[in-house]
Amino acid sequence: MIPYGVAFFNLHKHARSPRFVSNQHDIANCMRSVIRDGFANGSREEVIVEKLVNSVKKINSFPIQLSSEFIHGHRSMVKYDFGGLEPQCELGDMFIISVLTYNRKRIFQRISFIQNKMALKSRLTTKECSPKWKIDHTQLYLLKHFPPMEGTSGLFKNCKIVLANTSRCLGSYGLLHAPDQMVFASAPLVSDLLFGNKIITSKQFSDITARMNMYCCSSVHESTWPLFFSHIHPMDFMELTHMIHNFWRSHGYPWYPMPNSFVMNNHLSCDILDFVKNWTLLNIGEPTYFGETVVNPELDTIGNAMLRRVGMSDLFELPHDDNMNNNYNFENGGFGIIAMVHDVTE
Numbered sequence: 001m002i003p004y005g006v007a008f009f010n011l012h013k014h015a016r017s018p019r020f021v022s023n024q025h026d027i028a029n030c031m032r033s034v035i036r037d038g039f040a041n042g043s044r045e046e047v048i049v050e051k052l053v054n055s056v057k058k059i060n061s062f063p064i065q066l067s068s069e070f071i072h073g074h075r076s077m078v079k080y081d082f083g084g085l086e087p088q089c090e091l092g093d094m095f096i097i098s099v100l101t102y103n104r105k106r107i108f109q110r111i112s113f114i115q116n117k118m119a120l121k122s123r124l125t126t127k128e129c130s131p132k133w134k135i136d137h138t139q140l141y142l143l144k145h146f147p148p149m150e151g152t153s154g155l156f157k158n159c160k161i162v163l164a165n166t167s168r169c170l171g172s173y174g175l176l177h178a179p180d181q182m183v184f185a186s187a188p189l190v191s192d193l194l195f196g197n198k199i200i201t202s203k204q205f206s207d208i209t210a211r212m213n214m215y216c217c218s219s220v221h222e223s224t225w226p227l228f229f230s231h232i233h234p235m236d237f238m239e240l241t242h243m244i245h246n247f248w249r250s251h252g253y254p255w256y257p258m259p260n261s262f263v264m265n266n267h268l269s270c271d272i273l274d275f276v277k278n279w280t281l282l283n284i285g286e287p288t289y290f291g292e293t294v295v296n297p298e299l300d301t302i303g304n305a306m307l308r309r310v311g312m313s314d315l316f317e318l319p320h321d322d323n324m325n326n327n328y329n330f331e332n333g334g335f336g337i338i339a340m341v342h343d344v345t346e
Contacts, residue, residue: 053336073333076154112285143171
């Protein structure tokens with residue numbers, strides 16, 4: 001049996017260790033450099049995304065291991081029913097997977113489908129104009145609601161898929177802007193801010209965090225713990241309850257939306273470093289696995305296929321399914337995969 005109390009206590013310690021914090025800054029600086037060079041050179045969006053995906057390949061230092069691959073090819077397009085219409089759009093151009101492990105066993109896993117967008121060009125200087133992005137409402141509806149869909153090209157070609165989005169964090173945006181930053185925002189948050197418009201600005205995001213300054217950080221979270229408690233063995237529940245009590249007495253409650261919160265649902269990270277912090281602390285995406293239980297089967301299968309694709313299956317035990325990779329057309333490409341394994345073994 002996995003000692004969940006020990007595992008999450010170790011994650012809590014990692015969040016505050018100098019080595020782990022240095023790792024987070026290294027990853028953020030690497031990604032920031034790619035974005036800076038991309039804007040300086042006038043690169044296309046897809047070029048920046050590819051370099052962004054490939055930039056983290058060699059950043060590996062305990063307790064986290066990273067692996068990534070950008071697969072060239074057709075974009076991963078899908079169609080879905082919308083009142084008799086069948087709009088078609090891209091599912092995303094970058095898939096982020098996070099796994100928490102203990103003694104080579106999965107404890108927690110989640111995935112997010114990210115659509116990257118470059119800021120609209122402006123004649124004004126950065127100081128004079130807040131970055132703006134144009135959002136396609138057909139794709140926004142898909143990333144917010146995930147209706148039953150069918151792949152028309154790319155990864156899910158000829159596949160009929162239905163994806164549960166209980167966290168409301170499965171679909172998201174990476175909003176790139178000069179000189180070297182990215183705003184990460186969930187699709188439901190983008191939808192709420194747009195309110196029927198097609199343009200969203202960075203000021204709208206900063207206004208949110210300004211109103212929520214009690215968080216002392218530029219991130220917006222929701223709790224995932226009701227999900228966890230419904231998928232955990234009674235004895236483990238008692239252990240977690242005891243752990244929470246001890247944490248509260250010694251450190252404050254670690255799952256309140258504070259800068260070092262972990263295993264939350266992150267809806268907004270206003271810069272690249274906050275995104276990396278939330279990603280490495282398992283705050284990004286839809287949960288697919290927890291407590292020796294697959295909580296989102298279709299997504300867990302997709303995530304596991306991607307983990308195998310980027311060579312992460314050597315680090316921990318994944319379900320054995322010979323047909324797992326045959327269901328998806330990886331060679332059709334048109335997207336990037338970034339996988340992170342955070343090991344909390346003592």
